[in-house]
Amino acid sequence: MLTLYRPGNGWLHRMPAGPKLLLILSVVLAVSLLPSHWWSAAVATAAGILGYAVSGLGAGLSGIRELGRQVFAVRWVIVITAVSQLIFLGPEPAVANVARVTAAIVLAALLALTTRVTALLDAIERGLHPLERLGLDSHRIALLLTVTISTIPVLGRRASEVRDAQRARGARNDPRTFVVPFLIVALKHADELGDALTARGVR
Numbered sequence: 001m002l003t004l005y006r007p008g009n010g011w012l013h014r015m016p017a018g019p020k021l022l023l024i025l026s027v028v029l030a031v032s033l034l035p036s037h038w039w040s041a042a043v044a045t046a047a048g049i050l051g052y053a054v055s056g057l058g059a060g061l062s063g064i065r066e067l068g069r070q071v072f073a074v075r076w077v078i079v080i081t082a083v084s085q086l087i088f089l090g091p092e093p094a095v096a097n098v099a100r101v102t103a104a105i106v107l108a109a110l111l112a113l114t115t116r117v118t119a120l121l122d123a124i125e126r127g128l129h130p131l132e133r134l135g136l137d138s139h140r141i142a143l144l145l146t147v148t149i150s151t152i153p154v155l156g157r158r159a160s161e162v163r164d165a166q167r168a169r170g171a172r173n174d175p176r177t178f179v180v181p182f183l184i185v186a187l188k189h190a191d192e193l194g195d196a197l198t199a200r201g202v203r
Contacts, residue, residue: 005116010056012114017123024111027051028104038092041099048103055110066113070106073159078102 007013012020031047034040052067071078081101085094111120162181 006057006113008057008114010058010114012055012057012110015114017115017119018127020115021111021120021123021127024107028107031100031103031107034096034100036089036093036096038096040096044096044099044103048106051107051110055114057113067106070109071102074102074105076159077105 015023027047031044034043048067049064052063055063057063057066078098078101082094082098085097089097165181
């Protein structure tokens with residue numbers, strides 16, 4: 001199954017999957033709950049930059065370069081969010097909300113970048129195991145959460161790759177010519193994901 005995981009030996013890579021999940025989700029939740037003010041945009045932006053700067057993804061500015069790639073991968077989400085927010089809410093809430101959404105996405109991507117899917121799945125399943133007494137299937141819930149966390153940034157990267165391939169062939173930057181190739185890539189990823197789940201005995 002395709003993931004964003006990148007091998008490394010930084011402190012975030014070495015951190016156990018369970019505590020890492022709680023840490024990143026706590027930061028994402030804190031960013032998401034910021035009010036819709038100008039200062040919130042600055043705080044959310046600073047949180048994203050700081051998160052990648054200290055993540056240990058590589059030497060020098062490797063973390064910041066990775067942040068740039070993640071933001072570029074979700075640029076259409078940013079544009080659509082910004083336009084809709086500007087129309088319905090105005091400049092200040094629009095800027096704050098776009099910054100919060102972008103920061104939440106790129107910070108969540110740190111989990112996929114530094115954690116193998118199997119380790120993440122096992123950590124979530126262990127954390128949910130006590131809830132089995134209430135009749136919940138911890139294995140299926142863990143799969144659902146893991147797939148959700150992993151798939152969104154992967155599709156963002158695939159969208160960027162489709163755009164790059166179109167530009168390399170001299171194609172115009174037309175959304176109509178982008179949709180079909182991206183759908184094909186997305187469906188291929190869905191097939192790979194289905195095969196991976198079947199291999200784990202999920203039907």
